[in-house]
Amino acid sequence: MITAYKYLVYKMWRMCTVQRRRGAHMFRHFLLLAATVLAATVSAPVSAKELVVQMRNKGAAGLMVFEPAFVSAAVGDTVRFVPTDPGHNAEPIPGMLPAGVALSAGKMNQAYVVKLTKPGVYGFKCLPHYGMGMVALVKAGKATPANLVTASAVKTTPLATKRLAPLFAQAR
Ligand SMILES: [Cu+2]
Incomplete structure (x- = not known):
């Protein structure tokens, strides 16, 4: 019973960690995307025709x-x-x-x-x-x-x- 409880806690902790890691990963992706868009907007003025x-x-x-x-x-x-x-x-x-x-x-x-x-x-x-x-x-x-x-x-x-x-x- 205790073993099962421990296992359950461990499992939940694992899930949270994975979620957190995924969240951080997604956030990093988002930051990169945002930076890229900003760089493109700032460094490329309306191009001359x-x-x-x-x-x-x-x-x-x-x-x-x-x-x-x-x-x-x-x-x-x-x-x-x-x-x-x-x-x-x-x-x-x-x-x-x-x-x-x-x-x-x-x-x-x-x-x-x-x-x-x-x-x-x-x-x-x-x-x-x-x-x-x-x-x-x-x-x-x-x-x-x-x-x-x-x-x-x-x-x-x-x-x-x-x-x-x-x-x-x-x-x-
Ligand atoms: Cu002519």
């Missing part, structure tokens, strides 16, 4: 187009102009960049990558087809661009002006 604009001979808007012609991005994002069709380049339209931003011109038939370092609107043209209205507008940041008024006042070719109007309207 790369937005692609194609340079094409023909698109939905007609002949000689950047597609899409309007890009809404975040500061820190990158825009990559890719030469889908040959015979194009991308370069900034003078007077259509945020204050303090200077960009070189892209080369013919080559990808042109622009990092959006400041908020505002960035206007681009294809040099050979500027007269045909091959232009693109990039907006960086959510707010109404500080350089929207000055950028939209820049004199461009008649067809570029025509295509830029709805793009500036989207940038507001």
